[in-house]
Amino acid sequence: MIIQPKIRGFICTTAHPLGCALQVQRQIEYAREQSAIQGPKKVLVIGSSTGYGLASRIISTFAAGADTLGIFFEKSATDKRTATAGWYNTAAFQQAAHAVGRTALNINGDAFSDAVKEQAIDMIRKHFGSVDLIIYSLASPRRTHPRTGESLFSVIKPVGKSFTSQTIDVNTGTLSQVTLEPANDEEIRQTVGVMGGEDWELWINALNDAGVLAKNATTVAYSYIGPAITFPMYREGTIGKAKDDLEATAIRLNASLQKTGGRAFVSINKAVVTQSSSAIPVVPLYISILYKIMQEKGIHEGCIEQIYRLFAKRLYTGDTVPVDEKGRIRIDDYEMRPDVQTEVLNAWNHMNQENLTLLANLEEYQQEFLSLFGFSNEKIHYAEEVNPVVAVNPS
Ligand code: NAD
Numbered sequence: 001m002i003i004q005p006k007i008r009g010f011i012c013t014t015a016h017p018l019g020c021a022l023q024v025q026r027q028i029e030y031a032r033e034q035s036a037i038q039g040p041k042k043v044l045v046i047g048s049s050t051g052y053g054l055a056s057r058i059i060s061t062f063a064a065g066a067d068t069l070g071i072f073f074e075k076s077a078t079d080k081r082t083a084t085a086g087w088y089n090t091a092a093f094q095q096a097a098h099a100v101g102r103t104a105l106n107i108n109g110d111a112f113s114d115a116v117k118e119q120a121i122d123m124i125r126k127h128f129g130s131v132d133l134i135i136y137s138l139a140s141p142r143r144t145h146p147r148t149g150e151s152l153f154s155v156i157k158p159v160g161k162s163f164t165s166q167t168i169d170v171n172t173g174t175l176s177q178v179t180l181e182p183a184n185d186e187e188i189r190q191t192v193g194v195m196g197g198e199d200w201e202l203w204i205n206a207l208n209d210a211g212v213l214a215k216n217a218t219t220v221a222y223s224y225i226g227p228a229i230t231f232p233m234y235r236e237g238t239i240g241k242a243k244d245d246l247e248a249t250a251i252r253l254n255a256s257l258q259k260t261g262g263r264a265f266v267s268i269n270k271a272v273v274t275q276s277s278s279a280i281p282v283v284p285l286y287i288s289i290l291y292k293i294m295q296e297k298g299i300h301e302g303c304i305e306q307i308y309r310l311f312a313k314r315l316y317t318g319d320t321v322p323v324d325e326k327g328r329i330r331i332d333d334y335e336m337r338p339d340v341q342t343e344v345l346n347a348w349n350h351m352n353q354e355n356l357t358l359l360a361n362l363e364e365y366q367q368e369f370l371s372l373f374g375f376s377n378e379k380i381h382y383a384e385e386v387n388p389v390v391a392v393n394p395s
Contacts, residue, residue: 010278010279049084052274062096
């Protein structure tokens with residue numbers, strides 16, 4: 001099959017196995033170049049195939065020397081269709097982990113379901129005994145509630161009043177105004193049901209009840225705050241309500257895990273290009289500006305750099321984990337630096353179609369977006385035939 005990008009709005013419906021493998025390899029190389037982390041040894045990553053979850057899995061294995069169980073929701077290839085990027089990423093990760101003698105177990109299924117939780121517990125019991133780190137990195141538009149069977153859908157909308165902002169079509173580079181109408185109570189409830197903390201808590205309780213949570217286990221879920229210009233859309237919108245719920249869950253889980261020497265945190269990560277962040281209006285324009293400014297200041301980071309810092313400089317230093325006044329780990333500290341945010345705001349306020357390339361790095365955004373799917377890599381000959389069928393094994 002000759003595989004080229006097919007972009008539909010903010011998603012790419014094809015993925016290139018060799019390109020995905022190369023971008024996983026690049027992250028593995030970064031992890032191996034860093035100082036080794038004296039950290040977790042048996043890690044469960046829920047949402048392990050792309051973005052922050054994939055980076056967490058790579059850092060666990062290649063910087064901390066851990067065995068991992070990854071859970072994800074991806075599609076394998078057929079004769080007519082490529083697999084999803086997360087499938088190819090996982091295949092490449094598993095191969096590389098095996099090559100260094102590390103265990104890499106996989107479950108492709110719905111992490112929100114009881115069945116996948118039970119399957120994970122069985123695999124942990126059989127292969128690991130217990131897990132000492134659980135990363136919760138799901139980003140999903142929907143969830144079937146395991147108890148009620150209700151289908152819940154998450155929406156990205158402001159709360160309370162409508163929000164008008166400039167935004168960008170990242171494919172054409174066209175700036176425009178977008179107005180988003182506020183969510184109703186039902187939409188807020190459902191978004192919290194999908195992206196809030198309930199499922200994380202169900203996971204931790206299920207692992208604990210099954211006796212496969214190590215005594216001193218750590219669990220971390222990822223969240224975001226960002227700048228005031230995106231507040232109506234993000235932090236004060238429907239997703240922000242879900243993140244408030246996730247953060248409240250962390251406090252509850254921490255109190256209960258502390259009894260056995262464990263701990264639970266939310267980590268506030270920086271804005272990066274992932275399949276999920278590209279679906280949020282306004283955010284891609286903010287990221288294009290942010291990347292340019294952080295690169296100019298020499299403090300640019302992607303998922304892998306962020307997660308290395310989370311493990312090496314926050315979670316596993318041997319000291320108390322530094323947290324903010326709400327108990328959250330902050331690895332968005334460079335993004336939120338006053339000098340960075342002042343420049344972002346200045347660019348944001350003066351942005352127009354003519355000065356777009358001067359004030360934002362849209363080209364880099366587009367390239368990173370394509371590279372999520374294994375495209376835009378100069379080492380790959382995209383005009384050549386490639387076999388889309390790649391194996392991902394349970395163990
Ligand atoms: P992503 O889309 O790259 O990854 C989502 C992962 O969840 C994938 O592995 C996918 O397979 C998995 N998944 C989705 N639904 C599933 C299901 N039902 N069952 C099993 N697996 C499922 O997303 P991301 O951007 O890495 O986001 C991960 C977390 O990080 C989210 O909580 C997000 O809010 C947070 N975060 C993201 C950013 C950002 O800028 N991207 C910034 C800060 C925090």
